[in-house]
Amino acid sequence: MKNTVWTNPFTVFLLAFLCCALWGSAAPFIKFGYELFSIDTSQTGQILQFAGARFAAAGILVILVGSFVFKHALVPEKQDIVPVLVLAFFQTAGQYFFYYIGVAHTTGVSAAVITGTGAFIALLVAALVFRYEKLTMLKTAGCVLGFFGIWILNGMKTGSGFSVSGEGLVLVSQLFSAFSAAFIKLFSQKRNAVLLSGYQFLAGGIMLSAIGIAMSPHSTLTMNWQGGGILFYLAFVSAAAYSMWSYLLKYNPISKIGMYECWIPLTGVLWSAILLQEISQALSWNTLIALLCIILGIRCVNKEDTI
Incomplete structure (x- = not known):
């Protein structure tokens, strides 16, 4: 792999941390969006319309900025159609169909911690399905440790316990995220990662919007300037973070970049x-132990085999 700015350790560190900090902010801002757009969280159609608007806007933003940076219009060619649609299904439509519904039925802290499992699921998909990685004993132990943390957070917590419609769907969203990471690695080797990112967001956003409208044809989003600001911020999070992450995945091993995913649950919490003023849950013993297990698990998963 040739040396570029995307493989420089310091640059990788800064960009990966920025991506994770942006992603970590998504859950609370999504919840703010539900309030500002007067979305009834029991109406899945409204939730998906909100998600679709975000990602369609993110796609347009990526395409416009990318066209400016590359000094020519980013227009997909015939061979880009299939990769764009595959990524749109896994990275945007599939992942966020489950994530947005899950976030509506759980706390921001729980959603943030569960998102940390993405590193383990990505490793399993990369090793068992795409054969990008080797599943060593240390990496297996890291996966077990990470999922043990999720069990502590949900299976052992007092109150309602594990919610399939909440924590369960957030967990399912991470499976789609894992497949999308592997496909990004595959498709971005010979294609412009920014072009793929922009058009898959746009296509995925249209898919989510279409599903949302079909489910709630007589319900539309109520726009105001505050809600518009939240929507723009969430679009920026997607446009900036996923574009940078795509390039990091293109030039680095999935497991090397995956090690930085421990910051997503930390920043999210x-x-x-x-x-969201969820300080009591953030400082509870089960949340702290779950975070520790996930962080240690990610470190194990990404530790060099030679160490």
């Missing part, structure tokens, strides 16, 4: 604790 901090964002939710502060913005």
Whole structure:
């Protein structure tokens, strides 16, 4: 693999941390969006319309900025159609169909912690399905440790316990995320990662919107300037983070980039604790132990086999 700015350790560190910090902020801002758009969280159609608007806007943003940076219009060619549609299904439509519904039925802290399992699921998919990685004993132990953390967070917590419609769907969304990471690695080797990112967001956003409208044909989003600001921020999160992450995956091993995913639950818990005032849950023993298990698991998963 040739050396580029995308493989420089310091650059990788900064960009990966920025991506994770942006992703960590998504859950609380999605919840703010539900309030500002007067979305009834029991109406899945409204939720998906909101998600679709976000990703369609993100796609347009990526395409416009990418066209400016590359100094020519980013227009997909015939050979780009299949990769764009595959990524749109896994990375946007599939992943966020489950994520948005799950976030509506769980706390921001729980959603943030469960998102940390993405590193383990991505490893399993890369090793068992795409054969990009080797599943060593240490990596297997890391996966077990990470999922043990999720069990502590949900299976052992007092109150309602594990919710299939909440924590369960957030977990399912990470499976789609894992497949999307593997496909990004595959498709971006010979194609413009920014072009793929922009058009898959646009296509995925249209898919989500179409499903949402079909499910709630007589319900439309109520726009106001505050809601518009939230929508723009969420679109920016997707456009910036996924574009940078795609390039990091293109030039680095999946497991090397995956090690930085431990910051997603950490930053997500901090964002939710502060913005959603979920401090009591963020500081509870089960959340802290779950975070520790996930972080240690990610470290095990990404430890060099020679160490």
